[in-house]
Amino acid sequence: MRILIVGGGVLGTLHAWQAVRRGHDVVQIEREREARGASVRNFGLVWVSGRAPGMELETALRARRLWEEVGARTPGLGFRANGSLTVLRTEAEYAVAAAAPADREFKLLDATETRALNPALRGDFLGALWCPQDAAVEPRTAQPALRAALATSGRYTWLPGREVRALTRLGVLDDHGDRHEGDLVLLCTGARLGGLVRELAADLPVRRVRLQMAQTEPLGEPLTTSVADGDSFRYYPAYRGDALTALNREQPQNEVAAAHAMQLLMVQRRDGGLTIGDTHGYDEPFPFDVEEAPYDHLSAVAGALLGRPLPRIVRRWAGVYAQSADPSVVVHRARVADNAWLVTGPGGRGMTCAPAIAEDTAKEAGL
Incomplete structure (x- = not known):
């Protein structure tokens, strides 16, 4: 499959990682020249200790294991099991x-x-x-390091400086007037909840x-x-x-x-x-x-x-x-069109749980 990922933060990049790992071709589109949202404005903590028992803790523990695996393949990530x-x-x-x-x-x-x-x-x-169990990565360099590792696969394309304006039957349309075709669109737009996201999910919780x-x-x-x-x-x-x-x-x-x-x-x-x-x-x-x-x-x-x-x-x-808005879920994940999913709202758990959230999306979307 050809997967289009909208959003260049840690959540979008880990979705790209999961898709490439499963053998798919990925195009990741980011409105800025480089991610500038919460993914680079955080501690870089992989924080297991304070998570709620049940699904949240299970997700954080699974993400912690995945971060260690990703870190072993990506030295620039700066993963360290410092506790x-x-x-x-x-x-x-x-x-x-x-x-x-x-x-x-x-x-x-x-x-x-x-x-x-x-x-x-x-x-x-x-x-x-x-x-x-707690660990850390380097938030300012994590996304570039992950993208560099993805690029070696030959199945990954990074397109910064383009804002996606519309979802089409065959993919997306950006603000340059270019169309990008794909079998599936994953919207990982972080705290930017207006524009296309609002059009697709007006009552976003x-x-x-x-x-x-x-x-x-x-x-x-x-x-x-x-x-x-x-x-x-x-x-x-x-x-x-x-x-x-x-x-x-x-x-x-x-x-x-x-x-x-x-x-x-x-x-x-x-x-x-x-x-x-x-x-x-x-x-x-x-x-x-x-x-x-x-x-x-x-x-x-x-x-x-x-x-x-x-x-x-x-x-x-x-x-x-x-x-x-629902404290019982780790992230809001919803199918917003036949060919598109929206994944947002991990809260302060985004850096911690991103690898496991992306893994769950891959399974739910049938990648």
Whole structure:
């Protein structure tokens, strides 16, 4: 078959990977010269630890295995099985960690064990929840690296700088007036939910979420794991239960963190800098600028865990991702025409789950 994939982000590129792997010819069309959406504005985390039990966790675990397989074939992806530490600074946070589910290889560490695993953490804390299942890739280079690997197949074509305007019986029409023929069209358009997507799916059960993040100068030493703070317990479904209820009651969030629905996530990039974040904004229209208060909060929390000031922030950005309105599904996947499927709305799980989402689409679409 000849597959047309609309969207150059991680979800579209992993769909291309699955299609080529199955022996199909693929043309991937992207409106920008290079992907500029949530796929490059994230941590690059393959985050298994916080996923809801059931389908979400199963998808994340399967994606984690697939990421490792893809990474072995694609060195430029920067895959590393670095695991994560959720650092615990209070007894209430420690209680949530102690009640964490037993189905994802968690281990509760004391402060000495935490520092032995990640010596860069020299702050004052009680311990950490270690998850060896978590991993990371390099979000700014992942898509180009994957495309370079796909190009060696001889069955892959990358067409950037073209916006698809219409779906036809034989394929799609772009804004250059060119027609691209294919047997199947997969629309992986991320948070861009207008235009053709709205025409094909007017009542799309998907909302958009805005986040702020930043990157620092090099830390000067390895951060051997990804790092989260105790506020992350409040935003991941894996930790729901009596201990979390007690945490929310006894330890209210910092005012800035609560106002911006914040947690600290921190991961080191190949150049030694740290990506830190993030906030969550749900009310549109979204601001066109970024606010400083969340960055001040993130810097303070990260510095407390590191035991020294955070390196200077050199990049700040905002991003928007699409999230399914139905929390019971990992992604919104629907057939929108005889020859087309729409796949969108993985929310903050896009980078984590993309390989498994693409695998499921391939099976459901009969590739």
